[in-house]
Amino acid sequence: MRKNSEIKLIGTPPSPYVNRVQFVLNLKSIEYEYIEENLACKSELLLTSNPVYKKVPVLLHANKPPIPESLIIIEYLDEIYPDIHPILPSNPLGRANNHFWANYIDTKP
Numbered sequence: 261m262r263k264n265s266e267i268k269l270i271g272t273p274p275s276p277y278v279n280r281v282q283f284v285l286n287l288k289s290i291e292y293e294y295i296e297e298n299l300a301c302k303s304e305l306l307l308t309s310n311p312v313y314k315k316v317p318v319l320l321h322a323n324k325p326p327i328p329e330s331l332i333i334i335e336y337l338d339e340i341y342p343d344i345h346p347i348l349p350s351n352p353l354g355r356a357n358n359h360f361w362a363n364y365i366d367t368k369p
Contacts, residue, residue: 266321267290267291267292267293267320268293268295269281269282269292269295269317270309270317270319271295271316272296272297272316275317277317277329278317280330281317281319281334281337284333284334284338284347287347288341288345290341290344312328313328317330319336334348
């Protein structure tokens with residue numbers, strides 16, 4: 261993690277959703293700046309970066325629009341760095357299967 265990086269991650273330490281994004285960033289050796297968010301008093305940066313859900317994680321990549329939601333961030337990172345420790349299968353059926361199970365884990369009661 262370093263300041264002034266092209267990639268920034270807004271998050272909170274105890275969040276498993278933030279942790280899964282950090283795992284992928286570290287696995288792929290992507291340098292990033294971690295911006296710790298206080299969810300009890302949400303920052304203007306978080307509120308403008310994720311105005312719909314107002315939650316972490318949010319990935320900021322240079323001057324591109326913010327990317328919220330851990331699974332979407334992971335897919336994005338896998339697509340922009342496809343040759344470094346691929347996370348998702350390259351075939352559509354395998355990707356669909358991964359999406360199904362990731363969604364199941366996130367939404368199971």
